Amino acid sequence: MKxxxxxxxxxxxxxxxxxxxxxxxxxxxxxxxxxxRFFRASGKQQKxxxxxxxxxxxxxxxxxxxxxxxxxxIFITPFDREDIHELANNMDDVMDSINRSARKxxxxxxxxxxxxTKKMAEIIQRGTxxxxxxxxxxxxxxxxxxxxRKSCKEIKNLEELADxxxxxxxxxxxxxxxxxxxxxxxxxxxxxxEKAANKINNVGKVLKTIxxxxx
Amino acid sequence: MKxxxxxxxxxxxxxxxxxxxxxxxxxxxxxxxxxxRFFRASGKQQKxxxxxxxxxxxxxxxxxxxxxxxxxxIFITPFDREDIHELANNMDDVMDSINRSARKxxxxxxxxxxxxTKKMAEIIQRGTxxxxxxxxxxxxxxxxxxxxRKSCKEIKNLEELADxxxxxxxxxxxxxxxxxxxxxxxxxxxxxxEKAANKINNVGKVLKTIxxxxx
Amino acid sequence: MKxxxxxxxxxxxxxxxxxxxxxxxxxxxxxxxxxxRFFRASGKQQKxxxxxxxxxxxxxxxxxxxxxxxxxxIFITPFDREDIHELANNMDDVMDSINRSARKxxxxxxxxxxxxTKKMAEIIQRGTxxxxxxxxxxxxxxxxxxxxRKSCKEIKNLEELADxxxxxxxxxxxxxxxxxxxxxxxxxxxxxxEKAANKINNVGKVLKTIxxxxx
Numbered sequence: 059m060k061x062x063x064x065x066x067x068x069x070x071x072x073x074x075x076x077x078x079x080x081x082x083x084x085x086x087x088x089x090x091x092x093x094x095r096f097f098r099a100s101g102k103q104q105k106x107x108x109x110x111x112x113x114x115x116x117x118x119x120x121x122x123x124x125x126x127x128x129x130x131x132i133f134i135t136p137f138d139r140e141d142i143h144e145l146a147n148n149m150d151d152v153m154d155s156i157n158r159s160a161r162k163x164x165x166x167x168x169x170x171x172x173x174x175t176k177k178m179a180e181i182i183q184r185g186t187x188x189x190x191x192x193x194x195x196x197x198x199x200x201x202x203x204x205x206x207r208k209s210c211k212e213i214k215n216l217e218e219l220a221d222x223x224x225x226x227x228x229x230x231x232x233x234x235x236x237x238x239x240x241x242x243x244x245x246x247x248x249x250x251x252e253k254a255a256n257k258i259n260n261v262g263k264v265l266k267t268i269x270x271x272x273x
Numbered sequence: 274m275k276x277x278x279x280x281x282x283x284x285x286x287x288x289x290x291x292x293x294x295x296x297x298x299x300x301x302x303x304x305x306x307x308x309x310r311f312f313r314a315s316g317k318q319q320k321x322x323x324x325x326x327x328x329x330x331x332x333x334x335x336x337x338x339x340x341x342x343x344x345x346x347i348f349i350t351p352f353d354r355e356d357i358h359e360l361a362n363n364m365d366d367v368m369d370s371i372n373r374s375a376r377k378x379x380x381x382x383x384x385x386x387x388x389x390t391k392k393m394a395e396i397i398q399r400g401t402x403x404x405x406x407x408x409x410x411x412x413x414x415x416x417x418x419x420x421x422r423k424s425c426k427e428i429k430n431l432e433e434l435a436d437x438x439x440x441x442x443x444x445x446x447x448x449x450x451x452x453x454x455x456x457x458x459x460x461x462x463x464x465x466x467e468k469a470a471n472k473i474n475n476v477g478k479v480l481k482t483i484x485x486x487x488x
Numbered sequence: 489m490k491x492x493x494x495x496x497x498x499x500x501x502x503x504x505x506x507x508x509x510x511x512x513x514x515x516x517x518x519x520x521x522x523x524x525r526f527f528r529a530s531g532k533q534q535k536x537x538x539x540x541x542x543x544x545x546x547x548x549x550x551x552x553x554x555x556x557x558x559x560x561x562i563f564i565t566p567f568d569r570e571d572i573h574e575l576a577n578n579m580d581d582v583m584d585s586i587n588r589s590a591r592k593x594x595x596x597x598x599x600x601x602x603x604x605t606k607k608m609a610e611i612i613q614r615g616t617x618x619x620x621x622x623x624x625x626x627x628x629x630x631x632x633x634x635x636x637r638k639s640c641k642e643i644k645n646l647e648e649l650a651d652x653x654x655x656x657x658x659x660x661x662x663x664x665x666x667x668x669x670x671x672x673x674x675x676x677x678x679x680x681x682e683k684a685a686n687k688i689n690n691v692g693k694v695l696k697t698i699x700x701x702x703x
Contacts, residue, residue: 126482130485165440225595229594232596233597241669242453242457267556341697342700379659380655380662454671457672
């Protein structure tokens with residue numbers, strides 16, 4: 059018997075939640091990559107990619123469900139159960155927004171996707187990577203929280219960037235000569251993407267709370 | 274003195290919250306029925322029906338308020354106080370969305386209400402019935418959770434159905450030859466109805482959490 | 489050593505949170521006043537005023553952050569920590585909505601701002617003043633909750649007023665002869681303002697909860 063697994067018996071609190079959170083974060087990264095591809099793809103490919111995103115969303119639904127179930131079964135958690143709950147919940151919100159960003163393009167099918175949508179997709183993708191990096195750090199942040207702090211800060215920067223690109227895009231589009239219907243469609247898509255960046259920032263805020271409590 | 278009332282003194286925890294939750298659920302069913310009628314009615318009747326929905330909403334506001342007040346006064350609750358809080362909160366959200374679905378038709382007065390709105394109203398109505406059925410089961414689910422599980426599953430199915438009808442409706446309408454203003458109005462109404470189905474699903478999720486904890 | 493500071497050592501619970509909540513409330517009042525000015529100002533001044541609102545929002549972000557940090561450090565709080573958390577959270581939401589109300593005007597730049605927007609701004613401004621008045625009362629409401637009750641009631645009235653003005657404005661505008669694009673822009677602005685009134689009411693609800701618990 060290895061020492062590791064013997065120890066893992068003594069510290070059961072650490073061995074269940076973080077892997078599930080990491081699994082959810084990995085699905086987010088996958089969805090983020092797909093979203094980035096989605097906004098660079100042709101109409102035909104988009105349909106296919108949006109289905110793939112939906113698959114990630116269903117998978118994440120299941121890992122989130124497992125986290126919630128576990129929260130009701132396990133007494134000792136690696137950090138406050140409400141923080142685990144919030145983390146899982148907010149990751150779920152990010153996934154929903156990523157999925158909806160693609161769905162809205164499919165539903166409304168705007169005539170073209172302005173450069174802003176690509177920029178936003180890239181920000182969202184980078185945000186999901188930061189979430190995964192930070193989630194990884196949950197094992198060790200008590201000893202060294204430098205990396206997790208860096209990710210939280212980067213997430214905040216990304217949100218501010220998304221916010222200003224969103225504002226800029228609306229101002230630019232509404233002062234251009236798009237038809238009203240087209241403006242309406244693009245606003246729906248861009249707003250959902252801005253929401254995704256916002257939800258990523260909510261994940262960052264929960265991570266920040268956890269650091270503050272335990273570091 | 275009957276044995277029942279003597280026992281009820283010994284188990285105060287079960288006798289206050291569930292009746293209030295059932296009362297709220299009954300108001301939801303009433304509002305759901307009215308919403309269903311609303312989308313089949315003529316413009317004149319609609320105004321009247323929307324007022325009746327508003328009445329249900331005010332009543333539900335009061336039962337919700339009583340639940341919250343009780344949560345602060347009573348120490349022993351039939352299940353976790355945060356779950357009761359969430360349940361009441363989410364039921365309140367359902368009521369708000371039902372009310373707003375009707376209000377938005379009155380406010381924007383679209384030229385016609387496509388079949389999708391009727392389908393959505395029917396789904397919402399069925400969802401409120403499932404909420405009431407499940408709430409009834411809160412007395413006995415610890416012994417037998419079959420019925421409450423069935424309702425939770427049905428609620429999830431209804432939400433998925435609402436989701437796909439919503440997507441289909443937007444795609445269909447935006448590819449038809451409606452005027453932009455008309456599209457905008459219909460989207461506002463359908464989106465609110467989709468939100469109602471979503472909020473019903475949130476109630477289902479809380480019910481599911483309660484079962485998982487205690488069954 | 490003054491008696492006051494000696495006592496403050498004995499009652500640390502009261503001396504940290506309420507001042508921070510008051511500080512946040514004061515920033516809300518400032519933002520509310522600016523919003524009121526914003527909707528009466530010319531286009532040029534608006535840009536400037538919207539920047540000033542953003543400054544208040546950043547400041548409030550910091551006080552909110554300090555409240556959350558303190559919640560993790562201090563064991564004894566003047567009232568339930570979850571209520572303090574909710575209060576700070578909801579105040580933050582109010583600030584966000586006030587900021588976004590102004591931003592949306594800048595982003596969409598509607599051709600004119602109908603009288604309804606001015607009325608809504610006035611309601612929001614009055615709501616922020618009531619929040620500040622009620623927050624002040626947190627020191628003494630256990631002895632006398634008359635004033636705080638009055639503010640809560642007034643906040644509820646303001647929300648109902650905002651709700652009916654919002655409905656009236658949409659009905660009126662959509663039955664006028666505005667262009668679709670213009671309607672769309674005005675709806676975005678008015679909806680955000682209605683949301684601000686709603687969030688103010690959420691603050692009122694938390695304050696009400698606190699009174700019910702402790703009075």
